[in-house]
Amino acid sequence: MLNLNRRFQTTRWSVVLSCAQTAETEDAAQRALSELCRVYWRPVFALICRRGHSVTDAQDLTQDFFVMLLKGNLLSLADPARGRFRSLLRTAVENFLTDKQNLARRQKRGGTLQFVAWDDWMAEAPSQLSIYGQELKSWPPERIFDVRWAATVVEQALRRLAEECENRGRLRMFTALSKYLTVERTEISYANLSVSLGVPETVIKRVLHQLRLRYRVILRDEVAQTVANPADVDDEIRYLCAALASAR
Amino acid sequence: MNEEMNFWGLTDLPERAAQDCDRCRCGSFARVASGLCVSCLLRSGLDSNEANIEDFDTLLAVVDIPDRDWQLGSYRIWKKSVAADCGVEASA
Numbered sequence: 001m002l003n004l005n006r007r008f009q010t011t012r013w014s015v016v017l018s019c020a021q022t023a024e025t026e027d028a029a030q031r032a033l034s035e036l037c038r039v040y041w042r043p044v045f046a047l048i049c050r051r052g053h054s055v056t057d058a059q060d061l062t063q064d065f066f067v068m069l070l071k072g073n074l075l076s077l078a079d080p081a082r083g084r085f086r087s088l089l090r091t092a093v094e095n096f097l098t099d100k101q102n103l104a105r106r107q108k109r110g111g112t113l114q115f116v117a118w119d120d121w122m123a124e125a126p127s128q129l130s131i132y133g134q135e136l137k138s139w140p141p142e143r144i145f146d147v148r149w150a151a152t153v154v155e156q157a158l159r160r161l162a163e164e165c166e167n168r169g170r171l172r173m174f175t176a177l178s179k180y181l182t183v184e185r186t187e188i189s190y191a192n193l194s195v196s197l198g199v200p201e202t203v204i205k206r207v208l209h210q211l212r213l214r215y216r217v218i219l220r221d222e223v224a225q226t227v228a229n230p231a232d233v234d235d236e237i238r239y240l241c242a243a244l245a246s247a248r
Numbered sequence: 249m250n251e252e253m254n255f256w257g258l259t260d261l262p263e264r265a266a267q268d269c270d271r272c273r274c275g276s277f278a279r280v281a282s283g284l285c286v287s288c289l290l291r292s293g294l295d296s297n298e299a300n301i302e303d304f305d306t307l308l309a310v311v312d313i314p315d316r317d318w319q320l321g322s323y324r325i326w327k328k329s330v331a332a333d334c335g336v337e338a339s340a
Contacts, residue, residue: 046257058257122260128281129259136258147278147286148258154289155280168308176313182288197313207311212292214304219293237293244276244287 013085013226043148044093050141065096085226090145146243157219177208
Protein backbone atom coordinates (compact mmCIF):
# COMPACT_ATOMS: atom_id res chain seq x y z
CA MET A 1 0.00 0.00 0.00
CA LEU A 2 1.22 3.47 -0.83
CA ASN A 3 2.73 5.51 1.99
CA LEU A 4 1.78 9.05 1.06
CA ASN A 5 3.80 10.82 3.73
CA ARG A 6 6.99 9.08 2.71
CA ARG A 7 6.36 9.48 -1.00
CA PHE A 8 5.37 13.10 -0.74
CA GLN A 9 8.96 14.29 -0.59
CA THR A 10 9.39 13.33 -4.22
CA THR A 11 6.08 14.35 -5.75
CA ARG A 12 6.29 16.08 -9.09
CA TRP A 13 5.42 19.61 -8.05
CA SER A 14 7.69 19.58 -5.01
CA VAL A 15 10.54 18.50 -7.29
CA VAL A 16 9.79 21.36 -9.67
CA LEU A 17 9.58 23.85 -6.82
CA SER A 18 12.79 22.70 -5.19
CA CYS A 19 14.65 23.30 -8.41
CA ALA A 20 13.01 26.69 -8.90
CA GLN A 21 14.12 27.64 -5.42
CA THR A 22 17.74 26.93 -6.18
CA ALA A 23 17.54 28.40 -9.68
CA GLU A 24 18.64 25.12 -11.14
CA THR A 25 17.19 23.48 -14.20
CA GLU A 26 17.70 19.89 -13.34
CA ASP A 27 16.51 17.11 -15.54
CA ALA A 28 14.37 15.78 -12.73
CA ALA A 29 12.44 19.03 -12.55
CA GLN A 30 11.91 19.10 -16.30
CA ARG A 31 10.69 15.53 -16.29
CA ALA A 32 8.36 16.21 -13.38
CA LEU A 33 7.00 19.33 -15.05
CA SER A 34 6.58 17.50 -18.33
CA GLU A 35 4.61 14.75 -16.63
CA LEU A 36 2.38 17.27 -14.90
CA CYS A 37 1.73 19.05 -18.18
CA ARG A 38 0.85 15.80 -19.89
CA VAL A 39 -1.84 15.16 -17.31
CA TYR A 40 -3.15 18.71 -16.92
CA TRP A 41 -3.14 20.09 -20.46
CA ARG A 42 -6.92 19.94 -20.77
CA PRO A 43 -7.69 22.78 -18.33
CA VAL A 44 -5.26 24.99 -20.26
CA PHE A 45 -6.87 24.16 -23.58
CA ALA A 46 -10.37 24.67 -22.14
CA LEU A 47 -9.46 28.06 -20.72
CA ILE A 48 -7.94 29.22 -24.00
CA CYS A 49 -11.04 28.10 -25.90
CA ARG A 50 -13.26 29.92 -23.40
CA ARG A 51 -11.21 33.07 -23.92
CA GLY A 52 -12.74 33.20 -27.37
CA HIS A 53 -10.14 31.55 -29.53
CA SER A 54 -11.19 29.11 -32.20
CA VAL A 55 -10.37 25.44 -31.69
CA THR A 56 -7.53 25.65 -34.21
CA ASP A 57 -6.06 28.76 -32.62
CA ALA A 58 -6.52 27.28 -29.17
CA GLN A 59 -4.59 24.21 -30.23
CA ASP A 60 -1.74 26.35 -31.51
CA LEU A 61 -1.73 28.57 -28.45
CA THR A 62 -1.79 25.57 -26.14
CA GLN A 63 1.15 24.17 -28.04
CA ASP A 64 3.06 27.43 -27.72
CA PHE A 65 2.21 27.76 -24.06
CA PHE A 66 3.57 24.33 -23.22
CA VAL A 67 6.69 24.95 -25.26
CA MET A 68 7.27 28.07 -23.17
CA LEU A 69 6.46 26.15 -20.03
CA LEU A 70 8.74 23.24 -20.75
CA LYS A 71 11.59 25.54 -21.69
CA GLY A 72 11.67 26.63 -18.08
CA ASN A 73 9.98 30.01 -17.97
CA LEU A 74 7.43 28.80 -15.46
CA LEU A 75 10.12 27.84 -12.98
CA SER A 76 11.15 31.46 -12.58
CA LEU A 77 7.58 32.29 -11.53
CA ALA A 78 7.19 29.44 -9.08
CA ASP A 79 7.03 30.51 -5.47
CA PRO A 80 7.55 27.59 -3.08
CA ALA A 81 5.89 29.58 -0.29
CA ARG A 82 2.51 29.52 -2.00
CA GLY A 83 2.92 26.85 -4.56
CA ARG A 84 0.08 24.98 -6.14
CA PHE A 85 0.57 23.81 -9.64
CA ARG A 86 -3.03 24.57 -10.56
CA SER A 87 -2.99 28.21 -9.50
CA LEU A 88 0.41 28.87 -11.02
CA LEU A 89 -0.53 27.23 -14.29
CA ARG A 90 -3.73 29.27 -14.54
CA THR A 91 -1.89 32.51 -13.87
CA ALA A 92 0.76 31.56 -16.40
CA VAL A 93 -1.85 30.86 -19.08
CA GLU A 94 -3.64 34.13 -18.45
CA ASN A 95 -0.35 36.03 -18.66
CA PHE A 96 0.54 34.15 -21.79
CA LEU A 97 -2.72 35.10 -23.45
CA THR A 98 -2.42 38.78 -22.56
CA ASP A 99 1.05 38.91 -24.06
CA LYS A 100 0.26 39.98 -27.60
CA GLN A 101 3.75 39.07 -28.64
CA ASN A 102 2.91 35.42 -28.16
CA LEU A 103 -0.01 35.78 -30.51
CA ALA A 104 2.12 37.64 -33.03
CA ARG A 105 4.87 35.04 -32.92
CA ARG A 106 2.34 32.30 -33.45
CA GLN A 107 0.88 34.08 -36.47
CA LYS A 108 4.35 34.78 -37.86
CA ARG A 109 5.41 31.18 -37.82
CA GLY A 110 2.01 30.10 -39.09
CA GLY A 111 1.04 28.23 -35.96
CA THR A 112 1.53 24.92 -37.66
CA LEU A 113 4.50 23.40 -35.86
CA GLN A 114 3.73 20.86 -33.18
CA PHE A 115 6.22 20.53 -30.35
CA VAL A 116 3.93 18.71 -27.97
CA ALA A 117 2.74 15.21 -28.81
CA TRP A 118 -0.86 16.39 -28.67
CA ASP A 119 -2.52 13.38 -30.23
CA ASP A 120 -0.57 11.10 -27.92
CA TRP A 121 -1.72 13.09 -24.92
CA MET A 122 -5.34 12.85 -26.04
CA ALA A 123 -5.15 9.18 -26.91
CA GLU A 124 -3.61 8.14 -23.62
CA ALA A 125 -6.16 10.01 -21.53
CA PRO A 126 -9.47 10.37 -23.35
CA SER A 127 -12.12 12.31 -21.50
CA GLN A 128 -15.83 11.60 -21.61
CA LEU A 129 -17.01 14.29 -19.27
CA SER A 130 -20.67 15.23 -19.45
CA ILE A 131 -21.92 18.48 -18.01
CA TYR A 132 -25.15 20.29 -17.34
CA GLY A 133 -25.00 22.19 -20.60
CA GLN A 134 -27.28 25.16 -20.02
CA GLU A 135 -25.25 26.62 -17.20
CA LEU A 136 -21.97 25.81 -18.87
CA LYS A 137 -22.42 28.68 -21.28
CA SER A 138 -22.39 31.30 -18.55
CA TRP A 139 -19.24 30.17 -16.77
CA PRO A 140 -16.23 32.48 -16.78
CA PRO A 141 -12.92 31.11 -18.09
CA GLU A 142 -11.39 30.61 -14.65
CA ARG A 143 -14.32 28.43 -13.62
CA ILE A 144 -14.04 26.42 -16.81
CA PHE A 145 -10.38 25.91 -15.93
CA ASP A 146 -11.12 24.76 -12.37
CA VAL A 147 -13.96 22.44 -13.33
CA ARG A 148 -11.87 20.88 -16.07
CA TRP A 149 -9.06 20.51 -13.54
CA ALA A 150 -11.37 18.76 -11.08
CA ALA A 151 -12.54 16.38 -13.80
CA THR A 152 -8.96 15.67 -14.82
CA VAL A 153 -8.00 14.78 -11.25
CA VAL A 154 -10.80 12.23 -10.82
CA GLU A 155 -10.41 10.82 -14.33
CA GLN A 156 -6.70 10.35 -13.73
CA ALA A 157 -7.35 8.61 -10.40
CA LEU A 158 -9.94 6.31 -11.99
CA ARG A 159 -7.56 5.55 -14.85
CA ARG A 160 -4.80 4.56 -12.44
CA LEU A 161 -7.18 2.36 -10.45
CA ALA A 162 -8.37 0.68 -13.65
CA GLU A 163 -4.77 0.04 -14.68
CA GLU A 164 -3.98 -1.56 -11.34
CA CYS A 165 -6.95 -3.88 -11.74
CA GLU A 166 -6.19 -4.63 -15.38
CA ASN A 167 -2.58 -5.48 -14.57
CA ARG A 168 -3.89 -8.13 -12.18
CA GLY A 169 -6.43 -9.49 -14.66
CA ARG A 170 -9.32 -7.84 -12.84
CA LEU A 171 -10.55 -5.23 -15.32
CA ARG A 172 -13.94 -6.93 -15.55
CA MET A 173 -14.26 -6.60 -11.81
CA PHE A 174 -13.29 -2.93 -11.98
CA THR A 175 -15.75 -2.25 -14.79
CA ALA A 176 -18.59 -3.88 -12.86
CA LEU A 177 -17.87 -2.32 -9.47
CA SER A 178 -16.33 1.09 -10.18
CA LYS A 179 -19.71 2.59 -11.07
CA TYR A 180 -20.64 2.10 -7.40
CA LEU A 181 -17.63 3.90 -5.94
CA THR A 182 -19.75 6.77 -4.64
CA VAL A 183 -23.15 5.11 -4.49
CA GLU A 184 -24.83 4.66 -1.09
CA ARG A 185 -24.47 1.10 0.10
CA THR A 186 -28.21 0.80 0.63
CA GLU A 187 -28.76 1.50 -3.05
CA ILE A 188 -26.50 -1.24 -4.33
CA SER A 189 -27.94 -4.59 -5.36
CA TYR A 190 -25.24 -6.88 -4.10
CA ALA A 191 -27.36 -9.87 -5.13
CA ASN A 192 -27.33 -8.81 -8.78
CA LEU A 193 -23.60 -8.12 -8.70
CA SER A 194 -23.07 -11.48 -7.07
CA VAL A 195 -24.86 -13.19 -9.94
CA SER A 196 -23.15 -11.24 -12.70
CA LEU A 197 -19.65 -11.67 -11.28
CA GLY A 198 -20.17 -15.19 -9.95
CA VAL A 199 -18.94 -14.64 -6.41
CA PRO A 200 -20.77 -14.44 -3.04
CA GLU A 201 -22.27 -11.15 -1.87
CA THR A 202 -19.82 -11.01 1.02
CA VAL A 203 -16.95 -10.96 -1.47
CA ILE A 204 -18.62 -8.21 -3.49
CA LYS A 205 -19.01 -6.09 -0.35
CA ARG A 206 -15.42 -6.64 0.67
CA VAL A 207 -14.00 -5.88 -2.77
CA LEU A 208 -16.12 -2.78 -3.28
CA HIS A 209 -15.12 -1.47 0.15
CA GLN A 210 -11.45 -1.96 -0.64
CA LEU A 211 -11.90 -0.52 -4.11
CA ARG A 212 -13.25 2.66 -2.51
CA LEU A 213 -10.36 2.85 -0.09
CA ARG A 214 -7.82 2.27 -2.85
CA TYR A 215 -9.46 4.92 -5.03
CA ARG A 216 -9.22 7.38 -2.15
CA VAL A 217 -5.50 6.70 -1.71
CA ILE A 218 -4.86 7.18 -5.43
CA LEU A 219 -6.96 10.35 -5.61
CA ARG A 220 -5.08 11.90 -2.71
CA ASP A 221 -1.79 10.90 -4.27
CA GLU A 222 -2.85 12.48 -7.54
CA VAL A 223 -3.72 15.74 -5.79
CA ALA A 224 -0.51 15.57 -3.77
CA GLN A 225 1.47 15.60 -7.00
CA THR A 226 0.26 19.15 -7.65
CA VAL A 227 0.77 20.81 -4.26
CA ALA A 228 3.89 21.67 -2.32
CA ASN A 229 2.82 20.72 1.18
CA PRO A 230 1.07 17.56 2.42
CA ALA A 231 -1.29 19.71 4.45
CA ASP A 232 -2.57 21.26 1.24
CA VAL A 233 -4.15 18.08 -0.13
CA ASP A 234 -7.40 18.45 1.79
CA ASP A 235 -7.56 22.18 1.03
CA GLU A 236 -7.00 21.55 -2.65
CA ILE A 237 -9.76 18.92 -2.76
CA ARG A 238 -12.10 21.29 -0.93
CA TYR A 239 -11.23 24.08 -3.36
CA LEU A 240 -12.10 21.89 -6.33
CA CYS A 241 -15.34 20.74 -4.69
CA ALA A 242 -16.22 24.38 -4.09
CA ALA A 243 -15.47 25.21 -7.72
CA LEU A 244 -17.94 22.56 -8.80
CA ALA A 245 -20.51 23.66 -6.25
CA SER A 246 -20.28 27.35 -7.08
CA ALA A 247 -20.94 26.54 -10.69
CA ARG A 248 -24.32 24.97 -9.94
CA MET B 249 -6.52 16.45 -33.56
CA ASN B 250 -10.20 15.83 -33.32
CA GLU B 251 -11.94 18.88 -34.77
CA GLU B 252 -15.12 17.99 -32.95
CA MET B 253 -13.51 18.66 -29.62
CA ASN B 254 -14.74 22.20 -29.58
CA PHE B 255 -16.91 22.51 -26.51
CA TRP B 256 -14.39 24.77 -24.81
CA GLY B 257 -12.04 21.85 -24.65
CA LEU B 258 -14.01 20.32 -21.82
CA THR B 259 -14.58 16.90 -23.26
CA ASP B 260 -13.85 14.64 -26.19
CA LEU B 261 -17.60 14.19 -26.56
CA PRO B 262 -19.04 17.65 -27.17
CA GLU B 263 -22.43 16.18 -27.98
CA ARG B 264 -22.62 14.97 -24.40
CA ALA B 265 -21.40 18.25 -22.97
CA ALA B 266 -23.98 20.13 -24.94
CA GLN B 267 -26.82 18.12 -23.50
CA ASP B 268 -28.21 18.41 -20.03
CA CYS B 269 -27.19 15.43 -17.97
CA ASP B 270 -28.96 14.42 -14.80
CA ARG B 271 -27.79 16.26 -11.77
CA CYS B 272 -26.39 14.25 -8.92
CA ARG B 273 -28.31 14.34 -5.64
CA CYS B 274 -25.43 16.45 -4.30
CA GLY B 275 -26.53 19.10 -6.78
CA SER B 276 -23.48 18.89 -9.00
CA PHE B 277 -23.69 18.66 -12.76
CA ALA B 278 -20.49 17.05 -14.00
CA ARG B 279 -20.12 13.33 -14.58
CA VAL B 280 -17.32 11.18 -15.90
CA ALA B 281 -17.75 8.39 -18.42
CA SER B 282 -19.02 5.82 -15.95
CA GLY B 283 -21.76 8.23 -14.87
CA LEU B 284 -20.15 8.97 -11.54
CA CYS B 285 -20.42 12.49 -10.19
CA VAL B 286 -17.14 14.43 -10.29
CA SER B 287 -17.98 16.24 -7.06
CA CYS B 288 -18.80 13.03 -5.18
CA LEU B 289 -15.62 11.40 -6.47
CA LEU B 290 -13.60 14.33 -5.17
CA ARG B 291 -15.32 14.45 -1.81
CA SER B 292 -14.68 10.77 -1.24
CA GLY B 293 -11.01 11.76 -1.05
CA LEU B 294 -11.78 13.68 2.13
CA ASP B 295 -13.16 10.64 3.93
CA SER B 296 -10.72 10.03 6.75
CA ASN B 297 -11.74 6.44 7.48
CA GLU B 298 -8.61 4.45 6.74
CA ALA B 299 -9.43 1.53 8.99
CA ASN B 300 -9.27 -1.96 7.54
CA ILE B 301 -7.30 -1.11 4.42
CA GLU B 302 -6.11 -4.37 2.94
CA ASP B 303 -3.18 -4.78 0.62
CA PHE B 304 -4.86 -4.13 -2.70
CA ASP B 305 -2.56 -6.32 -4.76
CA THR B 306 -3.15 -9.22 -2.41
CA LEU B 307 -6.88 -8.69 -2.52
CA LEU B 308 -6.94 -8.67 -6.32
CA ALA B 309 -4.93 -11.86 -6.41
CA VAL B 310 -7.20 -13.64 -3.94
CA VAL B 311 -10.60 -12.53 -5.22
CA ASP B 312 -11.72 -14.91 -7.92
CA ILE B 313 -13.19 -12.50 -10.48
CA PRO B 314 -10.84 -12.98 -13.41
CA ASP B 315 -11.12 -11.24 -16.74
CA ARG B 316 -12.51 -13.29 -19.58
CA ASP B 317 -10.35 -14.38 -22.48
CA TRP B 318 -12.22 -12.07 -24.79
CA GLN B 319 -12.06 -9.11 -22.45
CA LEU B 320 -11.21 -6.08 -24.54
CA GLY B 321 -11.21 -3.38 -21.92
CA SER B 322 -12.77 0.04 -21.86
CA TYR B 323 -11.73 1.18 -25.29
CA ARG B 324 -13.52 3.56 -27.55
CA ILE B 325 -12.91 4.46 -31.17
CA TRP B 326 -10.51 7.36 -31.29
CA LYS B 327 -9.85 7.81 -34.98
CA LYS B 328 -10.66 5.93 -38.16
CA SER B 329 -7.39 5.42 -40.00
CA VAL B 330 -8.22 3.47 -43.13
CA ALA B 331 -11.51 2.41 -44.68
CA ALA B 332 -11.75 -0.22 -47.38
CA ASP B 333 -14.10 -2.91 -48.65
CA CYS B 334 -12.70 -5.43 -46.21
CA GLY B 335 -13.29 -3.24 -43.22
CA VAL B 336 -12.19 -0.22 -41.27
CA GLU B 337 -8.94 0.22 -39.38
CA ALA B 338 -9.22 2.45 -36.37
CA SER B 339 -7.25 3.65 -33.40
CA ALA B 340 -8.89 2.90 -30.09
